[in-house]
Amino acid sequence: MLLNGKTAVVTGAAQGIGLAIAELFAGHGARVVIGDLNLEAAEAAAEKLGPARAARCDVTRAADVDALIATALEAFGSLDVMVNNAGITRDATLRTMTEEQFDQVIDVHLKGTWNGTRKAAAVMREQKSGAIVNISSLSGKVGMVGQTNYSAAKAGIVGLSKAAAKELAHHGVRVNAIQPGLIRSAMTEAMPRKAWDQKLAEIPMGRAGEVHEVASVALFLACDLSSYMTGTVLEVTGGRFM
Numbered sequence: 089m090l091l092n093g094k095t096a097v098v099t100g101a102a103q104g105i106g107l108a109i110a111e112l113f114a115g116h117g118a119r120v121v122i123g124d125l126n127l128e129a130a131e132a133a134a135e136k137l138g139p140a141r142a143a144r145c146d147v148t149r150a151a152d153v154d155a156l157i158a159t160a161l162e163a164f165g166s167l168d169v170m171v172n173n174a175g176i177t178r179d180a181t182l183r184t185m186t187e188e189q190f191d192q193v194i195d196v197h198l199k200g201t202w203n204g205t206r207k208a209a210a211v212m213r214e215q216k217s218g219a220i221v222n223i224s225s226l227s228g229k230v231g232m233v234g235q236t237n238y239s240a241a242k243a244g245i246v247g248l249s250k251a252a253a254k255e256l257a258h259h260g261v262r263v264n265a266i267q268p269g270l271i272r273s274a275m276t277e278a279m280p281r282k283a284w285d286q287k288l289a290e291i292p293m294g295r296a297g298e299v300h301e302v303a304s305v306a307l308f309l310a311c312d313l314s315s316y317m318t319g320t321v322l323e324v325t326g327g328r329f330m
């Protein structure tokens with residue numbers, strides 16, 4: 089029970105990595121609030137998690153993130169962990185990517201994570217405690233073909249997390265990031281077989297990761313096991329691009 093009595097908000101947790109994080113946190117005694125664009129799926133997920141709530145939230149909208157955090161405070165009285173996980177891809181090469189595709193991806197990942205980080209920090213600073221976990225990507229470390237928007241946003245999340253970590257450390261608030269590699273989820277299963285096999289060949293461990301293998305690292309960063317860590321970036325990649 090690593091998060092007993094703690095309240096955690098997880099964005100984009102109606103499915104995939106976020107849902108796995110919400111489930112693992114709940115299993116460790118956390119009261120979880122799921123924020124997602126897809127309210128129906130978020131509510132269905134929350135119902136299975138014991139004391140949990142769901143809220144419709146578009147992370148690009150500051151007012152939605154405010155309301156999400158207010159839901160946690162009203163229902164459970166604190167905000168101890170914030171996981172900024174919501175994400176989308178709009179892959180296209182530089183030649184074909186539209187300005188709209190660029191803006192959408194920057195908005196959801198970078199503005200969304202900024203919104204989640206600053207809004208959570210406002211509460212945690214007063215509490216003098218808290219842990220923020222931001223989901224970046226290996227794409228933000230090495231840059232990937234067809235992802236100038238996504239690689240830029242995910243690299244941006246690293247800079248954002250480190251800057252916030254420096255601002256918040258003396259308030260007892262830690263900020264860390266995770267860079268998952270190829271993880272089996274709806275986002276990656278939409279990929280053509282050839283692209284999947286190409287990526288697999290780059291992974292020393294010879295397999296894709298599972299969502300629970302990202303969730304366990306998020307749990308580590310969210311709980312006191314990592315009490316002396318802030319501003320770090322943990323790679324969950326099976327050794328890919330180490």
Ligand SMILES: NC(=O)c1ccc[n+]([C@@H]2O[C@H](COP(=O)([O-])OP(=O)(O)OC[C@H]3O[C@@H](n4cnc5c(N)ncnc54)[C@H](O)[C@@H]3O)[C@@H](O)[C@H]2O)c1
Pocket residue numbers: 099100101102103104105106123124125126145146147148173174175176196200223224225226267268269270271272273274275276
């Ligand atoms: N799957 C991977 O291989 C992988 C690798 C590296 C990083 N990531 C990152 O992990 C995170 C989760 O990815 P996933 O694979 O679980 O994807 P997913 O598509 O399965 O789930 C993403 C969730 O985010 C929600 N969402 C999208 N836009 C939103 C918005 N504006 N506001 C609120 N919610 C929104 C979706 O409704 C969905 O429930 C993302 O940030 C992604 O970039 C995934």
